[in-house]
Amino acid sequence: MTNRSHQLLSVTVVLAAVQLISGYSFNNCIEDPFSNQQSFNCIRRKEKNMPAIIQDLPRYAINLTISINPIWNITNNSFVGLPNLQYLKIDHNHIRIIDTFAFKDLYQLKSLNMSFNYISELDPFVFQDLRNLTFLSLTNNYLKQLPEGIFSTLLNLNTLIMRQNQMTNFSGIADAVSHLMNLRILDLCFNKLTSLSHLNVSLPKSLTTLYICRNNLFTLGCKQSFLGFIQVLDLSYNPRLHTMAFKGLDLRHVNYLRLRSTSVKVVEFLNISNIRASHVDFSGTGLNNDDLLIELCKLLKRKVKRIPKLGLGINGIENLTNYTLYYCPTITGTLDLSHNNLKSTRCLTFLNKHKYIKSINVEHNHLASLQSCKTQNMVYLKNVEELSYRYNRILSVDSDAFHYTPNVKTLKLNINSIAFLHCKALKGLIRLETLRLDNNLLTDLLKCHFEDNYNLKILNLRNNRISVIFNGTFLSLRNLTTLDLGGNKITYFQPSGLDGLKSLSKFYLDGNNLKQIDTSLHCVFQDTLTVLDLQSNQIRFLNEEISSPFINLSKLSDLKLDGQRPHGLTVLPHTFFRGLHSLKSLYLTNNNIYYLAPDAFDDLTGLRFLTLDNCCVGVTQLQPGVFKNLRNVTKLIVENMGIQNVSKEVFGNLTQLRTLQLNRNVMQSIHVDALESLPNLHYLDIRNTPLSCTCKNSLLQNWTVKNSHVQVVYLYNLLCPHDAKLKFYNFDTKVCYIDLGEYIFLSTAVVILLFTVIPLLYVKLYWKMKYGYYVFRSWFSEQWRILSEKEENCKYDAFISYNSSNEQWVMEQLMPNLEGNGSSFKLCLHHRDFELGRDIVDNIVSAVYSSRKTICVVSRNFLRSEWCSLEIQLASYRLFDEHRDVLLLVFLEEISERQVSSYHRMRKVMLKKTYLQWPGSDCTNPTQAQELFWNQLRRAMRSGSRLETEEKCSEASKEEETGNVETDENYYLLP
Template identity: 65%
Template sequence: MAFLTRKLLALTVVLGVVQLVVGYSYRNCIEDQWSQRKSFHCTRRYFGNMSYMTQDLPVTAVNLTISHCNVSRIDDSLSHLSNLQHLSISPCNLRIIDMKAFQKLSKLKTLDLSFNELSELKPLLFEDLHNLHSLLLAHNKLRALPEEVFLNTLGLETLNMGTNLLTNFFNVAKSVSHLMNLTVLDLSFNHFTSLSYSNVSLPRSLTKLSLSGNNLLTLGCQATLFNYVKLLDLSNNTKLTAKAFQGVDLSHLNSLRLQLTNVDILKFLNISNVSGVHVDFSGTGLKNKTQIEKLCELLKKKHSIIKNLRLDYNGIRSTSFALHYCPTITKALDLSHNNLKTIKCLGFLDGQEKITELYAEHNHLTSLLPCKNKSKPALNKLEKLSYRYNRILSVSADAFHLTPNIKTLQLNINSIAFFDHHALKGLKKLHELRLDNNLLTDLFNDTFANTYNLKILNLRNNRISVIFNGTFHYLKKLTILDLGGNKITQFQAGGFDGLTNLSKLYLDGNNLKQIDTSFYYAFQDTLQVLDLNSNKIRFLRDDKSSPFMNFSKLTDLKLGSQRPHGLTILPRTLFRGLHSLKSLYLTNNKISHIPHDAFDDLTGLHFLTLDNCCVGRVNLQPGVFKNLRNLTKLVIENMGLQSFTREVFGNLTQLRILQANHNAMQSIPVDVLESLTKLQYLDIRNVSLSCTCENILLQNYTLHNPDLQVIYLYNLQCPEDKRRTFFNFNTEVCFIDLEKYLFFCTAVVIFLFTVTPLLHIKLYWKVKYGYYVFRAWFSDHWSRIRDKEENCQYDAFISYNSSDEEWVMDYLVPNLEGNKSPFKLCLHHRDFELGRDIVDNIVNAVYSSRKTVCVVSRSFLCSEWCSLEIQLASYRLFDEHRDVLLLVFLEPISERQLSSYHRMRKVMLKKTYLQWPGPDTTNLLQAQELFWSQLRRAIRAGNRLETEDGIQESYAATDDQTEKPCEDQTPDENCPLLV
């Protein structure tokens, strides 16, 4: 309760003082991690009003990306973001941009409005964008440009208006003619039919011009149109012919693309002044040997050297052509995307021994045959060879005999099922080998015997099931080995021998069932990344030793998505010794229990993901993260967490990013979040935070914390009612201090339950007597009773139980109201006033009689009314000091039976009492006569007590004064009555 009171006081201060503090969270945008309030993205927010989306973004924003949103209009809602430099609004169904949309964004450098529905631009829309460098307007519906639209964007370098509906090239040229810094202009996939214009020219700074995908029939332009252009793309103009280039100066071009046009490339080279070495011959219809050789002859007439020759997308079926007619190719030959079925040991490269790169991707090659032919010269300069995306089934021995100096060999994405032991023979300089996405089933101990300089080996997505001894024995320089996506179930003992420099090993997607340290002995001192995701690893017990104990340099470990049910048991010692680990992935498992000391050795861990790793709803063990003091990012999504406690998360003092969405927590204590002193990014989407007083502190904390961004805070719904939101649920009722009132009420109830029995025992009859006296006083009896006390109506009031009535009527009444003793007695059955309340009758009887004689028996002790009568009489005895009470015991009652009647025991200690002689008493008649004599004398005695400790009896003057009581004798058989 003290803690709650302190928190409520703190909340009062917060609400009273800190209301003006601006929170860190945003309604519809997310700040990019580590950006320090400079970079934001707003994705899939379906609000038509731009201001609603951006109104709470800070002025410090530099980068803003709005994507996949439904924003039909941009008004001046961006005007407060004066420091914005990069703005992207794409795709968002944008149709209208107001004149003042970019009015105050003078620092903007990049503006991307691609993939929208813009059909027009206002004339002075960009007038304030003096620093704009890049403007992207592709994939809109622009039909024309206002003449002044780029008037003030003099710093513009890149303008992309591809895939629009532009038809007038003159209109575009006039709009951009004054942009002296423009270097890239993309007008591809519009509706231009010609490039005619007058009185204007393209900027001299323009070096890249794309006009691909238009409907150009002719260029129709001035000869000097492309005088400053270096790269001209005219591809995909299917109606463009060679004649269109007649008289056009192309001598300044460094690259010309004519793919998928109707240009006769041979005719074009004859009529054009373009340098053939700068023409991209991709998709120019060079299908057969004759055309290719003629091309080479034309090129060789003007050039002795050519850097790149691109012949892709030409439908070439055979390599029967001879490239020795061509100029010397010094870098790359590209034959990709053709219909080649064989390359005949690269015989077509005769005379081109200086080629360094050969691409034959996306063809129909089915095999790589032996090429050990001493008559053919080796291609010693060739360093990169790519046969990707073919249909290669087999690679024979000595397939690369003529290319001994290859450094990069790409055979991936084929159907290779047979790979000869000596297929790689002679490739001593090979650095990277891609064999992924094939059908390989076996690797042999001499497969890589000659590739001892290999550094990267990719065997992913094959059908390898066993790694045999010595498979990688020769690969001492290998640093990256990718065996993911295979069917590996085991490694022979020496399967990894030789990998002394391996730093990254990928074994994900295999069928491994256990982690055996003997497999990794060869590289345990060098390995930095180990990927074991999507295997069948499981533990049936808590193993005593860690398989990673000696991996002193391991920084990344992935153990997620184990099949079929994940890591159901996480051994306590699994991560022992991994002091250098930086990232740990345990996602998509079904761990039933995470031991409290599982991560104790991971003192250097920076990133940990446990998303979807547990079964059902869980609570993490206290102290499970106690040693992760360097952790900066923690992902605990979809774990079923029910609580968020300081004992679990309190030690993560360096944590900056916490992704905890999709969990079962109903509340998050603020003191836990406050202990995470460096937390900046909190994702709690789809967490069922109750909109109750339990979370009032959390609501205020998330709304006003200037250092913590809660992702989509303003969209978190209340689980009780999806129409309400967490950030503004009603908290007024929480300030009634209901808990405090409940505490005090509970305390009072507990106090009463504790004290009431004590009061009942000590004061019950006093209270009850006071009540009855008050009632008598109220009915005007009290004064009358007090006035007549000395002239009482009765000599004695007889208090007895109905079970003792026979003794009273047969013995007591005759002996006290007879001729010998003319006392007037008050008997309840005879003298109580009919119709009057019994309590009033009892009070009246006690106070109207000089004495009250209590006939005590076991039945008397059990009677509530008898108890009331003796209590009223004893009150007069002790509190009013009046000797009015006489006790007569009809039967012997033990001390133990009287122990609960403490009032009666007190009377017995203060006064003598009479005992009715029992049937076994000696001289019974004499004893009874003595009993009646003593009782009569006691009734006659006065009512005044002289002392507290003793009783000074006074006797009224009567005829029986000669009868002496046995007051100086010890009660015995001679004097049994007086006790």
């Protein structure tokens, strides 16, 4: 039975033995493989109808995202099949209309996000079933007003976001939310509100955060106590909002107020308002000169002695003198000077009265350098722990530039143009823990740069122009845990370039020019390193005889080798990953590996995640056993590798695999036993693969449609490559159960074989076959048994087999000498004794088995006769197969051994027995010789019917040759 037959039989048995179930795949959605079967994403589909998108989702779905689709209408009862839904996100679609009962029966829904659509109006009852809703976002739509009672049933609503709409009537909004006793956050930014006027309604007491930024407010117009419970109030970017709008308003509970880019005069505002001055963010309030700042500080100091945060960003400040902040209350927390026009900080001498400050932000200014601050008049800010100079234009940092903040823990100098970092620039920063120098123009790093920073834990030097790591550069950084050198031009490390990094856990070297992996890695980091990023370097191997550079990195858990430039890794040495038993994640994407050795991943027994997408050249033949030790891998990405075959021998050992991404490969079929050998598989992506819709995939089709555990991504959208109108999941497989192609092939093969073999058999085995046929016929008619039983009472003494050309000799010589002249033999001759009307073959068989002997009168014409050949075949059968002495050969002519050799059966008889030669007229005494011939023939005819042994035959032959012809029962050869 063929393999195809076995497979078809297996399918039949399985279908008969188990109950058919629905396939675990969805038309337009993907289940998140790590969400415990509860989260579904329906993104970038072409379906315009909401029910059509979600119609096949399971009732147990809890989290659903429907984004970037051409949906324009949410029809009634769209989600009735998902009663357990708790989180629904319908953003970035084309929704314009939401029917009244669109969200019917969603009693469990907690979060609804409909942002970035085209909604211009809402039905007043659209949310009536959403009783447990706590979060609602309508961001970036076209809403102009809210219908009365729109939120009447949303009593558990906590957050309401309606920013980026076209709302103009705040009174309607206030009325809609007034009864929401659990509402805490209301976001109305980016609308067209002109005031906060309202009728006889009030905001719920639970509301603590109100964002009304970027509207057209020119007045507040609300009652004195309207904002009485608000704690966070953002009124920024309302340029028409003036100071007097706050007169008489109760702001006692506000602890953060933003007035950025308004027309509010902060000094005047503080004089007329009951807000605590320390709770106002003064960023963007036009305080761009010393006079205004000093006036503000004096006012603040009259109100409070200490201020936890002073925000002065976006004020256009160009310079700060020693007196600018002198009159301010003591700053105990953060000073924000970001987004100003400062060109120098003058070693922060303007903070000479604020020695308790903890954080200073000078980002987004115009600083060109940080000069040395080791002077007599310097200010020591011993409590500063965080200092940020990001997003400036700093070119150089001089020695002792941070002498004034000796206890700083976080220093941010990133995103500048620093090309010169003085050797002593960071001197004295012994408590520094985080240093950001990324995105600058540094070329050299020296040992002296970090001598005092022995407590440093995080050092980021990404995106500079460093090319070499010199000896001892990091010698002092024994506590460093994270070192980021990515995006530089590093070509090599000097022998002791990495010495001192005793605690390093995360090492980023991606985007450099490394051509090989430094062998010192496994010496320096053998007990500490957990993350090593070598992406986008120039590492390449041309042979497999490379020792592992990771041999002692016993704790390494994350290794990235993606996208080596420009040729990729080319070869992956089979011992490359030797020793990485703790590795959890391995990235090998975008390399041009032309061969993956079967033992390449043998040491990675702890691996959980492996990505090989787009890593190979052309068509990839994965070797059997290449993943044999990866039994702990849960996610495998092998996209766009040119994989031709997915077999059990390759993937069968991935017993813990949950996610398998095979999309964009070239396999035309997948062995079902390979998928069935993955007991924990839950997510299979085979999109954009040319799976053929033929019988070789009939089992795969059945598996994908009927399995209940593995999600086949967008199964019902997979097209047949030869016909885009057909789908893989339902192509016709009925013909596969009667494989006409196979039967036609077998039939054709048999016919061709017969036409080839029959002529050969005819030439070589014609008479054997013909003889076998006749013997079978005779056997079937039980003639063998009958004739054998009558052997002792035979009808004839001899059956004479001769050719018609020898008939004269038979009639004139043989018959008179055996039947006449006193002889008592009875002969069977075909012309005389064959039964008329009977089949000639039956007559021959009957003659042979009705005669004690068969005498073959052999001549050249006899040898050429078909009927004579049949007669001698039958007689020789009795001679050899039945061991009966029944055959006598009489040669009328001299026939050479060469002429007889082509007649296999006769040659065999001649070798087995002696034979008689008729003495012709050319012999010396023909009369005497012929008389002797007849005597010998008569004696042979009288002999017994059992074949004598070869020894007797041999002795008899010798006696005949010597003339001793005493009576015995052997045949003699006449001279």
